[in-house]
Structures are given as C-alpha cells and as structure tokens.
Amino acid sequence: MLNRLPIPAQFDRIIVVGATIAVLGALPIAAVLIALLLLDELTAPEVVFWAVAALIVAGALGTVLLPNIVHAAVSLVATLLGVAGIYLLLGSEFLALVQLLVYGGGVTILLLFGLMLTRAADDPVIADGAQKPFAFGVAALIGGIFVAAVLDANWSQTDAAAIGIRDIGQRLFRDYGVPFEIASLVLLVALIGAIAIARSDQPEPEAAEAEEVTT
Amino acid sequence: MIPLENFLLLSAVLFAFGFYGVLARRSAIQILMAVELMLAAVSINLVAFAAYTDADRFTGIVFAVFVITVAAAEVGLALGIVLRIYRERATANVDEASTLKW
Amino acid sequence: MNNDLFGFEINIWLDAAARMGLITGVMTVVVMGLIYIERKIIARFQMRLGPTRTGPMGLMQSLADALKLVGKEDLRPAGADPWVFELAVYFVFVPVFMMFVAIPFALNWEVRVLELGLFYVVAVSSINIVGLVMAGWASDNRYAMIGGLRAAAQAISYEIPLVLALLAVAMVAGSLNLTEIVAGQGRVPLIVWQPLAFAIFYIAMLAEMGRTPFDIAVGESETAGGPHIEYSGIRWSMFFLAEYAALFLLCLIASAVFLGGWAWPLGEDLGRGWQFALTAIKTGLLIFSVFWVRVTMPRLRIDQLMSFSWKVLLPLSFVQILVNGLVLVYDWPDLLLLATGGAGVVLLFVVIDRGVRRPRPRPAPLAAAESEAVA
Numbered sequence: 225m226l227n228r229l230p231i232p233a234q235f236d237r238i239i240v241v242g243a244t245i246a247v248l249g250a251l252p253i254a255a256v257l258i259a260l261l262l263l264d265e266l267t268a269p270e271v272v273f274w275a276v277a278a279l280i281v282a283g284a285l286g287t288v289l290l291p292n293i294v295h296a297a298v299s300l301v302a303t304l305l306g307v308a309g310i311y312l313l314l315g316s317e318f319l320a321l322v323q324l325l326v327y328g329g330g331v332t333i334l335l336l337f338g339l340m341l342t343r344a345a346d347d348p349v350i351a352d353g354a355q356k357p358f359a360f361g362v363a364a365l366i367g368g369i370f371v372a373a374v375l376d377a378n379w380s381q382t383d384a385a386a387i388g389i390r391d392i393g394q395r396l397f398r399d400y401g402v403p404f405e406i407a408s409l410v411l412l413v414a415l416i417g418a419i420a421i422a423r424s425d426q427p428e429p430e431a432a433e434a435e436e437v438t439t
Numbered sequence: 440m441i442p443l444e445n446f447l448l449l450s451a452v453l454f455a456f457g458f459y460g461v462l463a464r465r466s467a468i469q470i471l472m473a474v475e476l477m478l479a480a481v482s483i484n485l486v487a488f489a490a491y492t493d494a495d496r497f498t499g500i501v502f503a504v505f506v507i508t509v510a511a512a513e514v515g516l517a518l519g520i521v522l523r524i525y526r527e528r529a530t531a532n533v534d535e536a537s538t539l540k541w
Numbered sequence: 542m543n544n545d546l547f548g549f550e551i552n553i554w555l556d557a558a559a560r561m562g563l564i565t566g567v568m569t570v571v572v573m574g575l576i577y578i579e580r581k582i583i584a585r586f587q588m589r590l591g592p593t594r595t596g597p598m599g600l601m602q603s604l605a606d607a608l609k610l611v612g613k614e615d616l617r618p619a620g621a622d623p624w625v626f627e628l629a630v631y632f633v634f635v636p637v638f639m640m641f642v643a644i645p646f647a648l649n650w651e652v653r654v655l656e657l658g659l660f661y662v663v664a665v666s667s668i669n670i671v672g673l674v675m676a677g678w679a680s681d682n683r684y685a686m687i688g689g690l691r692a693a694a695q696a697i698s699y700e701i702p703l704v705l706a707l708l709a710v711a712m713v714a715g716s717l718n719l720t721e722i723v724a725g726q727g728r729v730p731l732i733v734w735q736p737l738a739f740a741i742f743y744i745a746m747l748a749e750m751g752r753t754p755f756d757i758a759v760g761e762s763e764t765a766g767g768p769h770i771e772y773s774g775i776r777w778s779m780f781f782l783a784e785y786a787a788l789f790l791l792c793l794i795a796s797a798v799f800l801g802g803w804a805w806p807l808g809e810d811l812g813r814g815w816q817f818a819l820t821a822i823k824t825g826l827l828i829f830s831v832f833w834v835r836v837t838m839p840r841l842r843i844d845q846l847m848s849f850s851w852k853v854l855l856p857l858s859f860v861q862i863l864v865n866g867l868v869l870v871y872d873w874p875d876l877l878l879l880a881t882g883g884a885g886v887v888l889l890f891v892v893i894d895r896g897v898r899r900p901r902p903r904p905a906p907l908a909a910a911e912s913e914a915v916a
Contacts, residue, residue: 273445287456288457304479334514334515350464353463353464359458359463362462374448374451379491422520422522
C-alpha cells in the first residue's frame with residue numbers, strides 16, 4: 225500500500241515504521257512535559273532536564289543494544305551531546321563546550337575513523353558475546369544498587385549556580401597547576417604511544433594513514 | 440529548581456548501561472563506546488555534586504575536566520591498539536584476539 | 542517568563558522559536574546571495590560573464606536553482622543505510638546554524654551575548670565533521686567513503702591550529718565574549734598585534750570549510766564529490782547551504798575578532814547603519830578573498846595537506862601563544878607582538894614558498910630511465 229501513496233521516495237517502509245516508533249516513543253514524554261509545564265508543576269529548566277535525560281537514556285540504550293556498530297556510534301554522539309546539555313543545566317557552560325569540542329569533534333570522529341579502518345565499514349553488524357545474560361544481570365545489579373543508594377541518601381543541597389570562566393581559569397592554573405601539567409604530559413605520551421603502536425613496522429603508504437588516526 | 444537526585448539517578452542509569460555494554464559487546468570499538476558512557480556518567484556525578492553540595496562549587500568541575508582529558512588520551516591509545524590488532528589478526532573482536540602470542 | 546525580542550515582550554519558548562526562524566530565514570537568503578556572487582566573481586576571474594539570463598543581471602539565478610533543487614527527485618541508493626543517510630544531513634546542517642547565535646553584527650545586535658562566545662562558535666562548528674563521516678559511510682559508495690574520511694582527517698587536523706590561533710587572540714583581548722573582543726579593540730584592530738594568528742586562522746578556516754586549495758574531500762577529479770556524491774535534490778542543497786553558511790559565519794567571526802567588527806575604525810558611537818556597513822564591508826572583503834583563492838590556487842595533495850597542518854601551522858601557533866604569554870606576563874612592550882607576529886608571517890610565507898618551489902620527487906624508475914637516457 226505504501227508504494228501507491230504519492231509520497232517522496234525517501235519515505236519508504238523503514239523510514240515510515242521507524243519514524244512512527246520514534247514519534248510514539250517521544251510523543252507521550254513531550255505531551256506529559258508540556259502538560260506539566262502548562263500546569264506549573266514543572267519549571268522550564270526541569271522540562272529541559274527531562275527532555276535531555278530522555279535523549280541521553282535513548283542514546284545510551286542505542287549505544288549498547290544496536291547491533292549495527294555505526295548506528296551505535298551515532299547514538300553515542302546523541303548521548304554525549306545530551307551530556308553537554310546536562311552540564312549546561314548544572315551551570316557549567318565551560319564544561320559543556322569542552323564536552324562538545326572534545327567529544328563531538330574529537331572522540332566520536334576517532335571512533336568512527338576506527339570503525340572505517342577496521343572491517344566495520346563493510347560488515348557493520350557484530351553479534352554480542354555469549355555472556356550477554358550474565359552481563360545484563362550484573363549491570364542490573366549495579367544499576368539497582370546505585371539507584372537505591374541515591375534514593376536512600378540525603379544530601380544537604382544548595383542551588384546550582386553558574387561558574388564564571390575567569391574563576392575556572394584561576395583555579396585550574398593556580399590551585400591545580402601540577403595536575404594540569406601531568407594531564408598534558410599524559411596527552412603527549414598518549415599521542416606518541418598511539419603513533420608508535422598504530423604505525424606499521426615496515427615503511428609503506430599505510431604509515432600516513434596511521435598518523436592521521438592518532439590525531 | 441532541579442533536585443540533585445535527578446542528576447544522580449540519570450548518571451546511575453547511564454553507568455549501568457555502559458557497564459552492560461562493556462560486558463556484553465564483542466567488538467573492541469563498541470566496548471570503547473560503552474566505556475565512554477561510563478566516563479560520562481561519572482562526570483555528570485562529579486559536576487552535579489560540585490554544583491549542589493560543594494561550598495566553592497569547583498573541585499568537581501576540575502575533576503570532570505581531567506576525566507575528559509584522560510578519556511581523550513585513552514580513546515586515542517586504545518584505537519591505536521585496536522588498529523594494530525586488526526592489522527595483525529584481521530579482527531577487532533576481543534574474544535578472537537584472546538591469545539597474547541600468535 | 543517573558544523575553545524581549547525587538548522591543549516586544551513574548552513568551553520564552555516563542556522567543557526561542559522566533560529567533561530560530563529568523564536565523565534560518567536570514568541564512569537562506571544570505572547563502573543564495575553568496576552563491577550568486579561567487580559565480581559572478583569566478584566568472585569574471587575566468588573572463589566569462591557568469592549567470593546573466595535569469596532576472597536582471599542573473600540575480601534570480603540562485604532562486605531558480607533553489608526551486609529546481611527542491612523540485613528534483615530525492616534519491617537514495619538501494620544499498621545505503623537509510624537512517625544514517627538521512628540523519629547525516631542534519632548533523633552537517635544544524636551545527637553551522639547554531640554558530641549564528643553568538644555572532645555580533647552590530648552593537649547589541651546578536652541573537653544572544655555569550656560569555657564564552659568564541660569558544661562556543663569553535664565547539665559547535667566541530668560537530669559537523671561527524672555528519673560528513675556519516676554521509677560518507679552511509680552512501681554505500683567508495684568515493685563517498687574516501688571523501689568522508691578525508692574530510693574528517695582534514696577537519697580534525699586543521700581544527701587544532703584554528704583553535705590555537707583564536708586562543709592566542711583571546712589571550713591578547715583578555716576575553717572570550719565576542720562583543721567584548723570587538724569593543725576592546727579600540728583604535729587598533731587585533732590583526733595588527735596578531736598578524737600570524739590571523740594568517741593561521743585564515744588558512745585553517747579555508748581548510749575547515751573544505752574550500753580550495755583544501756577541497757580534497759570533495760574534489761571532483763579525485764573523489765567525484767566526496768561525501769555528497771549520492772545526495773540529490775533538497776538534501777544536496779542542504780549540504781551546500783551549510784557550506785556557504787559556514788563560509789559566511791567564519792568570515793564574520795574573522796572580521797569581528799581580527800578586524801574590529803562593527804567598531805573599528807569609526808568607533809562605537811556612530812549609528813547602527815554604520816556598524817552594519819562596517820561589518821558588511823569587512824566580511825565582504827574576506828569572502829571575496831576566499832573566492833579569489835579558490836580561482837587562483839591548485840588543490841593540495843592529502844599528504845601535503847596533513848604535513849602542512851602538523852609541521853607548519855601547529856608549531857607556529859604554539860610559538861604565537863608562547864610569545865603572547867611572555868608579553869602579557871612580563872609586561873613587555875606591545876611592539877614586540879607586532880614584530881614577532883610579522884616575523885612569523887614572513888616565516889610562514891617563506892615555508893610555503895619553499896614548499897611550492899621544491900622540485901617534485903619523481904618516481905624512481907622514471908628518474909633512472911631518464912638518467913640512462915642522458916648517459
């Protein structure tokens with residue numbers, strides 16, 4: 225029936241079914257959030273929090289459950305962008321931007337690069353290991369313990385306040401100067417190590433490729 | 440105002456997902472992605488505590504910066520190793536690369 | 542909660558929606574104008590006329606092209622991965638438009654003044670590389686894949702000098718807030734104090750946008766269009782919308798950060814009209830120079846491209862940051878910045894010149910055969 229409808233060829237079965245599922249998943253959340261917002265049960269930051277949290281959880285589920293490795297990488301990108309949103313809500317603009325720059329522009333590109341240079345480019349579906357049920361049990365246990373601990377404990381809390389870039393700079397370079405230097409040393413060692421490991425022993429055209437990966 | 444528990448619950452759930460991914464996945468790159476999830480969960484926790492309970496609102500943020508730094512270094516190195524293994528063994532799955540010497 | 546938009550009190554969500562709509566509308570018009578201007582300018586450089594038929598002086602050409610692209614069939618290869626293929630466009634398109642938020646066009650005339658504006662622009666613009674890699678992989682096409690990987694390698698390599706050059710400027714300006722940077726330049730724009738940073742930024746900017754001479758990712762003669770190869774119709778036009786929007790926005794940022802934006806040389810007191818005119822002139826000059834470079838320079842090879850970033854631009858930007866730090870901490874005279882920056886620019890040009898003039902290494906058998914023939 226879908227073939228007869230006068231819709232662009234892009235809206236084929238996969239897209240239509242998938243979009244329907246996505247809308248069915250997102251619509252109740254959005255409806256509840258908007259209703260609560262209109263009833264003044266939630267403030268605007270809380271609405272944003274729940275929306276971002278939904279994005280993060282959906283992305284994380286996709287990252288660990290999707291069989292296609294590139295799809296998993298794309299949902300990882302969604303999760304990490306959502307985490308940047310959480311940092312924004314916590315009043316740390318600087319950290320949110322660092323997250324965007326390092327993860328959005330660096331780490332995910334590296335991961336995708338790794339996928340493309342291994343066989344994943346042609347054969348992206350890799351089955352999970354046989355230890356899956358066991359893994360599920362352990363993860364559920366750990367998650368349960370954490371959730372129980374969080375709900376059980378009682379923290380004295382104050383408001384989240386925005387933190388200025390000048391404060392961060394002062395503290396980072398004055399109070400945490402030595403850790404900062406050590407961190408930069410770690411990065412340097414990692415850079416050199418990655419080049420040394422990924423470089424092939426015999427000089428061949430692949431050497432240039434390996435160097436790119438370590439960026 | 441968003442309660443602190445919301446952030447902690449989110450990070451707990453995220454950590455559990457990452458943990459599941461590390462245990463269940465076979466491809467080394469997928470395991471790396473799951474590790475990234477766990478690191479993100481830890482960072483959320485640190486920043487949330489810094490924003491809500493720390494008097495000078497700062498230490499957690501510095502730690503999150505260091506977590507991000509080390510995560511970047513870790514991904515770079517780990518991908519180098521994965522590529523090396525892939526070149527020698529033609530696989531990037533951890534269960535097929537279980538022997539130290541071929 | 543209400544917000545102020547052009548003097549109207551409106552709801553905060555409506556405000557966000559209105560600003561987003563405004564950005565998209567303005568950018569679409571600007572991009573169409575840019576495409577027309579680029580075609581005209583390149584045609585003049587090549588002693589042609591460019592578009593003349595559609596409308597007066599061909600002014601309607603971009604509109605006609607846009608209509609044609611919208612009406613075109615939107616194809617997707619059978620072997621393509623549907624989700625990644627469709628999503629990739631948005632990963633390229635949305636970040637570029639998000640950059641728009643922090644950019645000052647005139648005094649108090651921006652979507653939002655961000656305290657970390659410069660950092661925000663850099664961070665947001667780095668996301669669209671993901672979209673290019675996704676497009677390359679999802680198209681199920683070897684050329685697209687190679688193009689996507691080249692684009693990613695190039696973008697992450699040139700992002701580092703780009704960020705470091707902006708960091709050097711931020712050190713001198715003492716702020717990351719774009720409005721403060723513009724206002725703080727006073728009489729002398731920052732390009733005078735930081736010529737080397739400007740040169741590095743300009744080159745890295747060309748590479749980030751993937752324009753000639755750094756267009757190895759999309760070069761028609763090598764990768765047949767790179768990551769965009771399988772896209773058609775409106776999706777293809779969205780890629781190009783993003784590319785030209787990035788050109789416009791990066792030139793705007795360069796004009797604000799290095800050339801004094803809306804303030805220099807007329808000062809802040811003149812009306813908004815003059816401020817817009819100044820921004821437009823500076824941005825226009827930069828955009829023109831980008832087009833000029835495009836018609837003049839041949840394309841680089843990928844190994845030249847990578848080694849230029851890592852062996853030339855990166856060390857020079859480190860040197861620039863070191864000098865800035867020394868001058869700022871020890872209160873050395875500002876003229877030192879000018880002198881070292883100028884020396885750095887000269888060094889950069891010498892390096893490029895030597896690289897261009899160096900005899901090309903010839904394939905071994907050919908060289909051997911030639912020497913035999915000579916003997």
